[in-house]
Structure formats: structure tokens, C-alpha cells
Amino acid sequence: MTLTPKPGVLEIEPYVGGRASVSGVAAPVKLSSNEGALGPSPKALEAYEEAARSVSIYPEGSAAILREAIAEMHGLDAARVVCGNGSDELLTMLANAYLRPGDEVLFSEHAFLVYRIATLANSAVPVSVPEKNRRVDVDAMLAHTTPKTRMVYLANPNNPTGTYLSRDEVMRLHAGLAPDTLLVLDAAYAEYVGRNDYEPGLEMTVRFANVVMTRTFSKVYGLAGLRIGWAYCPAPVADALNRIRGPFNVSLPAQRAGAAALGDHDHVRRSVEHNERWRAWLTEAIRAAGLAVDDSVCNFILIRFPHRTGKTAEEADRFLCERGLILRGVANYGLPDCLRLTVGPEDANRKVAAALGEFMAQK
Numbered sequence: 001m002t003l004t005p006k007p008g009v010l011e012i013e014p015y016v017g018g019r020a021s022v023s024g025v026a027a028p029v030k031l032s033s034n035e036g037a038l039g040p041s042p043k044a045l046e047a048y049e050e051a052a053r054s055v056s057i058y059p060e061g062s063a064a065i066l067r068e069a070i071a072e073m074h075g076l077d078a079a080r081v082v083c084g085n086g087s088d089e090l091l092t093m094l095a096n097a098y099l100r101p102g103d104e105v106l107f108s109e110h111a112f113l114v115y116r117i118a119t120l121a122n123s124a125v126p127v128s129v130p131e132k133n134r135r136v137d138v139d140a141m142l143a144h145t146t147p148k149t150r151m152v153y154l155a156n157p158n159n160p161t162g163t164y165l166s167r168d169e170v171m172r173l174h175a176g177l178a179p180d181t182l183l184v185l186d187a188a189y190a191e192y193v194g195r196n197d198y199e200p201g202l203e204m205t206v207r208f209a210n211v212v213m214t215r216t217f218s219k220v221y222g223l224a225g226l227r228i229g230w231a232y233c234p235a236p237v238a239d240a241l242n243r244i245r246g247p248f249n250v251s252l253p254a255q256r257a258g259a260a261a262l263g264d265h266d267h268v269r270r271s272v273e274h275n276e277r278w279r280a281w282l283t284e285a286i287r288a289a290g291l292a293v294d295d296s297v298c299n300f301i302l303i304r305f306p307h308r309t310g311k312t313a314e315e316a317d318r319f320l321c322e323r324g325l326i327l328r329g330v331a332n333y334g335l336p337d338c339l340r341l342t343v344g345p346e347d348a349n350r351k352v353a354a355a356l357g358e359f360m361a362q363k
């Protein structure tokens, strides 16, 4: 008899975050993990520092101050908000609460990798559904449902493609699911999406008993290091998550900083404006260099490189790294010809565009 993890666990490829360093470069420019370009609100930092005085006491376990701030801002019922140590924790807790061995879990071909990990960790079966031109295909998703489909994860918009589904398309996906299939709408980039046919999922979580929406403070709020996410759930789902969640899963500084960040509307507005301006600028500059870039609604863009020796994504990655510019290779997302670039501060954006121009122009 030997000690073995439950079925599925050893099929997991451990998640590797975006690189943060390059050997030989003192201060590299990190554009590999979609952190907000402007960083956190000064109000959030102040609250964080203030909370340092109280770290000897346990936080209030349900993250009430944060749930109430979220509920007030979005016009929600605080009792149905569940906070997590990043939205990753919530995406995982949903799988822990609802998946039985052998259940099928649907997500799209280039979806966020956490879905596969959470599925396999629960001995469930990941079902990866082909996308069409790096965009989720609702018909294909529906065609892959079976009586065993227990959960559907949809990152909307999706990372690393940067594409999104309209409100109507998400409704159509939901309409084709059985009532005992949970639709998880991961709206990590919702704040950046400036399209009027987009809806992050709040509407649906209010109307339907089998839809959950997750959100994060890691992107537009610039608090990735504090690990804060939240889910808006039907009441029975919130109840299930609250039973399995760690009793103090969101730290005191995280609760306080998150609540303060929500109050700084100006900072969020500036962050979104900065993103719109530089996402458009980068898209145009990189297309002008001769590379393909899909339209993105997020704070990153996906750059597609040619197959030609000398111009591949891998060679570009090396070229940029030597210049201290760290992007994200996405071969593990089924996109070996692409690099993902986070919209950064002005200076970083200009450096990357210039370096890519140089890379494409060299013989």
C-alpha cells in the first residue's frame, strides 16, 4: 500500500505565474501578469498600512466590511457575496463544493488554466471545447454538454485571448444548460470592458439559481499581491461556499484595503482611461510592426507571431527578455505562436512597441 493523491491530482500541470525577473537585468519591466498599470489607489495603501497595527487579531471571518462595500457599490445583497483569497480560491471552492468524481466540466479551448486544475483536483473530467478564431463558440459549448455536465466555466472576457461574449450570447449558453449545471462567469476584467452589449453576469446571478459571477481586486484595483476576490451567488450557493471556506480566508489588511479601493472611483476611472488609451496605442503600433493582434477588451493584448524562423513567438520572447521586457508565453494555453502583453505604464508600453518594431525589422 502506498500513499497516493486522489484520481486527477497527478494529472495537474502545476500553475506557473508570469515571470518577474530576467537574469542579468536589474529592473526588468514586468508585463506578464495583467496587474493594473497604475497600481493601487493611495487610499487602499493607507488602509493597508493602518491595518498593520491590528495584525495580531483574527479578521472578522465573513469579510463583512468588504462584502458590505461591494454590495453597496453594485446594489447587491451582502449576504450573497462571498469573498476569497483571490478569485482563484472561489473558482476552486465552487469545484470543491459541486463536483463529484466523473462529473464533466466544460470550458473553452484557451480558457484560464485554473479551471482545469480545480476540475482535476476533484477527480472530475475536464472537457475543453474548441474556440473559433480565439473566441468562445457558444454552439460548440452546447454541443459538448452531456447529462454528466455539472459545471461550465466561462471567463468573460477571456484571458489570454482578450475576447468576450455579449450578454445575449451568455444568455443563450445558459438557456442550453440543465438547471443542475452551474454556470460560473469569471469576470476578472469586467471593469475594462467598454462595450454596451457586455454584461459581467450580475443580472443573471439575480435571475437564475445556477449562475455565479466571480470578480477580482487583482486587475483594475491593482491589489494582486493582497489576494482579494469575490463571488455573487444564489443564496444556496453562498451557503455552500460559506460552509467549506477557510474560516478566515481573507486577511484583515486585504479586507480593509479592498473596501478602501472600492471607494476611490477616480482612481478606477483613471485606470480604465489609461488602459483604453494605451491598449489602442499598443494594438496599432504592434500591428504596424507587422504582427497580428486581435481586438482586446481587457488590460492585455494577444500578439500572434509568424511561423518563420527568426520571427517566432519564442524568439521574440528571448529578444524582449534580453532587453528587460517580460511578456507571457502562452503555449500552455494552446497558443504557441502568441505572446500576451499587459498594458503597462506609458514608458513600458513605448519600450515594448519599439523593441517589437526592431525585432520585426531585423534581418
Ligand SMILES: *Cc1c(COP(=O)(O)O)cnc(C)c1O
Pocket: 034, 085, 086, 087, 088, 089, 112, 155, 158, 159, 186, 188, 215, 216, 217, 218, 219, 224, 227, 228, 229
Ligand atoms: C487574473 C485572473 C483572475 C484573477 O485571479 P485572482 O485570484 O483574483 O488574482 C481570474 N480569472 C481570470 C480569467 C484571470 O485572468
